[in-house]
Amino acid sequence: MDRRSSSCFLFLCVILLATSCTQEPAIFKEYRTVFKVGDQPTWAKKVWNHSNWERRIKLIPEGQIFWSRTRIDILRAPEEFQSYVLQIDPYGEYEIFWDGVLIGKNGNPGQEAELPPEGELWVTYSIPTHLATEGAHMLALRLSNYYFPDHVGQYELEIADYEDLFTDQLIKTSYMHVFAGAFLIISIYFLFLFLNNRKEYPTLIFSACCFLIVGLVLTVFSKDYVPIHYSVHVIRLQIINSFLLGISFLIPYYFSIQFPYPRRGLSLILYAVVLIFIWLINEHAFDWKTVGMVLSMWCFSFGMVSYGAYKNVRGARLVLVTLLLSVVVFLASGFVVSLYTGLGLILLGMLYLLTLNIKEQRLAYENSLIQSTRLRLELLKKNIQPHFLMNTLTSLIDWVEEAPKKGALFIEALAKEFDLFNQIEDQTLIPIAQEIALCRSHLEIMEYRKEIAYSWEEEGIDPEEKIPPAILHTLLENGITHSMHMADNSIKFKLVFESNSQYKCYTFLTFAARTGHETNTKEEGTGLKYIKARLTESYHSKWDLTSEPTDHGWKNTLKIYS
Amino acid sequence: MKILIVEDESRIAKRIERMTRDILGYALQSLTHINTLNEALAFIENNSLDLVLLDLNLNGEDGFDLLTTAVSESFHTIVISAYKDQAIAAFEYGVLDFVPKPFNRDRLEQAFNRAIAKEKTGNDQLKVLAIKKRSRIQLIPIENLLYVKGAGAYTELFLADGKKELHDKSLEKLEQLLSHSFERIHKSYLVKMSEIREIIVASGSKYMAELKNGVSIPVGRTKYKDLKEKWV
Numbered sequence: 050m051d052r053r054s055s056s057c058f059l060f061l062c063v064i065l066l067a068t069s070c071t072q073e074p075a076i077f078k079e080y081r082t083v084f085k086v087g088d089q090p091t092w093a094k095k096v097w098n099h100s101n102w103e104r105r106i107k108l109i110p111e112g113q114i115f116w117s118r119t120r121i122d123i124l125r126a127p128e129e130f131q132s133y134v135l136q137i138d139p140y141g142e143y144e145i146f147w148d149g150v151l152i153g154k155n156g157n158p159g160q161e162a163e164l165p166p167e168g169e170l171w172v173t174y175s176i177p178t179h180l181a182t183e184g185a186h187m188l189a190l191r192l193s194n195y196y197f198p199d200h201v202g203q204y205e206l207e208i209a210d211y212e213d214l215f216t217d218q219l220i221k222t223s224y225m226h227v228f229a230g231a232f233l234i235i236s237i238y239f240l241f242l243f244l245n246n247r248k249e250y251p252t253l254i255f256s257a258c259c260f261l262i263v264g265l266v267l268t269v270f271s272k273d274y275v276p277i278h279y280s281v282h283v284i285r286l287q288i289i290n291s292f293l294l295g296i297s298f299l300i301p302y303y304f305s306i307q308f309p310y311p312r313r314g315l316s317l318i319l320y321a322v323v324l325i326f327i328w329l330i331n332e333h334a335f336d337w338k339t340v341g342m343v344l345s346m347w348c349f350s351f352g353m354v355s356y357g358a359y360k361n362v363r364g365a366r367l368v369l370v371t372l373l374l375s376v377v378v379f380l381a382s383g384f385v386v387s388l389y390t391g392l393g394l395i396l397l398g399m400l401y402l403l404t405l406n407i408k409e410q411r412l413a414y415e416n417s418l419i420q421s422t423r424l425r426l427e428l429l430k431k432n433i434q435p436h437f438l439m440n441t442l443t444s445l446i447d448w449v450e451e452a453p454k455k456g457a458l459f460i461e462a463l464a465k466e467f468d469l470f471n472q473i474e475d476q477t478l479i480p481i482a483q484e485i486a487l488c489r490s491h492l493e494i495m496e497y498r499k500e501i502a503y504s505w506e507e508e509g510i511d512p513e514e515k516i517p518p519a520i521l522h523t524l525l526e527n528g529i530t531h532s533m534h535m536a537d538n539s540i541k542f543k544l545v546f547e548s549n550s551q552y553k554c555y556t557f558l559t560f561a562a563r564t565g566h567e568t569n570t571k572e573e574g575t576g577l578k579y580i581k582a583r584l585t586e587s588y589h590s591k592w593d594l595t596s597e598p599t600d601h602g603w604k605n606t607l608k609i610y611s
Numbered sequence: 612m613k614i615l616i617v618e619d620e621s622r623i624a625k626r627i628e629r630m631t632r633d634i635l636g637y638a639l640q641s642l643t644h645i646n647t648l649n650e651a652l653a654f655i656e657n658n659s660l661d662l663v664l665l666d667l668n669l670n671g672e673d674g675f676d677l678l679t680t681a682v683s684e685s686f687h688t689i690v691i692s693a694y695k696d697q698a699i700a701a702f703e704y705g706v707l708d709f710v711p712k713p714f715n716r717d718r719l720e721q722a723f724n725r726a727i728a729k730e731k732t733g734n735d736q737l738k739v740l741a742i743k744k745r746s747r748i749q750l751i752p753i754e755n756l757l758y759v760k761g762a763g764a765y766t767e768l769f770l771a772d773g774k775k776e777l778h779d780k781s782l783e784k785l786e787q788l789l790s791h792s793f794e795r796i797h798k799s800y801l802v803k804m805s806e807i808r809e810i811i812v813a814s815g816s817k818y819m820a821e822l823k824n825g826v827s828i829p830v831g832r833t834k835y836k837d838l839k840e841k842w843v
Binding site: 435436438439440442443444445446447448497498499500501533 | 619621622626647668693694695712713714
């Protein structure tokens with residue numbers, strides 16, 4: 050646990066360090082951008098009175114040309130051999146002017162309706178060195194926005210040293226791709242784990258979460274190298290939000306499986322409704338949706354994990370710490386960084402829970418191996434335990450001495466039982482016919498020993514059915530040990546089989562005189578323990594065994610549920 | 612001889628019965644076979660017996676309850692069992708012999724001889740003597756026993772803490788069981804050898820054994836020489 054928390058901490062430090070490297074003092078100051086519909090080449094000029102221009106225009110239909118002008122003060126001129134670049138992402142196709150000089154062209158402003166989409170959303174333009182002097186400058190854009198006429202001129206602007214901007218983006222993108230790559234491998238690994246064990250839904254959910262995060266990161270950070278025309282940008286945002294929607298649902302869902310609580314289904318449905326509401330409302334407010342979904346995810350997860358920690362579920366405390374750490378990151382570095390760091394932390398927490406599960410499964414498997422070996426030994430022991438063997442041999446000697454022919458038959462019966470035991474010794478399920486043969490041969494032996502007329506009846510037996518070995522044999526042994534013969538010196542056993550769509554039922558009846566006192570529980574205990582362990586081995590919890598006295602003797606009922 | 616067989620395996624019981632009749636012949640007065648524990652306890656309570664042949668595992672029940680009762684009685688108990696690992700425990704409780712299954716006539720005869728011939732078994736595994744109290748059986752550790760005095764059919768056990776207890780077994784029977792550390796120094800006394808401090812010749816050529824706790828016990832005239840040799 051310590052090692053794991055320290056690795057979480059390390060991860061956190063790396064991310065914080067990576068983000069803090071990008072902080073640098075500003076080299077420019079941006080003034081309010083103003084707009085005007087129309088098209089005049091002189092509007093590109095550095096000096097032009099634009100006091101009557103609009104601060105905001107709601108709609109410019111049909112791809113009309115409009116202009117924007119932004120005053121920018123360069124606070125620090127570039128050093129020798131250094132050059133400044135300008136990065137901008139307005140919706141639209143445009144020509145860009147710096148102090149009246151055309152420094153770039155992105156698509157065909159004004160001709161969008163006729164020409165196919167051209168240009169990219171994120172473009173970098175270099176500012177001519179002689180125009181990058183300290184002081185006031187004018188950025189003018191000649192645009193048209195055919196595809197989103199109601200999204201006019203809201204854009205982000207960045208001026209930076211070319212080398213710095215390039216390096217920063219490279220570093221950020223490569224970090225995030227390493228991050229995504231790691232989760233891609235984890236996702237594939239856990240997908241394979243799931244495919245090999247289809248019952249383990251947490252592994253599948255975890256794999257899906259990792260995969261969605263890979264998708265999210267790739268979609269967000271591929272913008273620097275995948276050209277996207279502004280007309281398809283909303284699709285990108287929708288994809289991003291869909292990934293987030295998936296992640297936001299799956300993480301709390303995963304926690305709800307790991308830390309079960311009452312009314313789980315209902316709360317999950319409610320949560321899904323909340324998420325879909327956030328996702329659908331306000332079509333274009335993507336930032337708002339992102340925050341809303343992530344916040345809901347965090348709150349729900351926190352609730353579930355807290356409950357798990359309260360109930361002392363293994364691993365819940367550590368996951369709670371990772372959730373709280375993501376808040377610390379949020380407070381320290383803002384939303385974007387904390388989103389990925391937080392997701393990374395939470396996934397590490399989830400991974401930790403899965404490793405706990407895997408460990409538990411391994412232990413359970415090892416235990417089951419030990420258990421089945423133990424059961425095998427127990428089965429073998431049945432025939433060599435002194436009570437059976439020595440009493441049988443004593444009787445056998447007597448038969449051989451007194452009635453050698455019968456003695457020979459006795460030996461044959463004994464050989465048959467040993468043979469049957471050898472056949473079933475290493476199996477977990479055997480045909481019922483074999484089990485019945487075992488019971489019959491045991492009765493034969495006991496008849497020689499006890500000189501009681503034992504009889505066996507069966508009803509409705511389906512010879513195709515299977516049953517764990519020596520279950521009925523053990524019940525039969527108990528029946529013989531704990532019952533007295535009836536007046537005619539006989540004891541009858543009867544096995545009845547019934548089945549329906551819900552269960553298969555074996556009823557094992559003993560017809561005998563009651564012994565008149567309660568049977569010793571210790572001896573019966575070992576037999577019953579063997580039966581129960583065998584049933585659990587083959588049917589897990591889907592079985593039921595009851596024993597009760599009846600007027601005629603004893604009744605055991607074994608139900609195996611389908 | 613009056614004998615009870617407690618055995619739930621019919622064939623084995625018949626074997627024991629047949630061999631017993633064969634071995635004891637006319638010496639056998641009565642022979643009873645019982646196959647449940649409760650019936651056996653009731654029978655022991657209501658009949659006088661000389662010997663009980665006991666199986667320790669009856670219908671899956673633990674025969675040690677019956678064993679403690681049996682060994683507290685006046686008769687000797689011989690255990691016939693499939694569980695050899697119970698032999699030590701049985702001897703600790705004071706059975707005369709333990710016959711492991713499967714057995715033959717010779718082994719059974721050997722066990723009977725111990726009972727009939729008053730052969731000393733000298734079993735040094737005996738740890739306790741079971742005595743009957745009003746409604747229960749009390750186990751007295753042998754190390755607490757100093758000497759035994761015969762009192763008709765009964766015996767009196769004198770213990771290290773000064774107490775005196777009654778045992779249903781005769782002095783002869785106890786002598787058989789206790790012979791490894793106790794010596795019959797008088798027709799009425801059985802004494803633990805290690806407890807004798809001194810042997811005194813009193814006036815009138817009476818011999819007395821003085822124990823470490825100061826008690827003096829008479830020594831039989833015929834036993835004196837024997838005792839002198841053993842007690843060095």
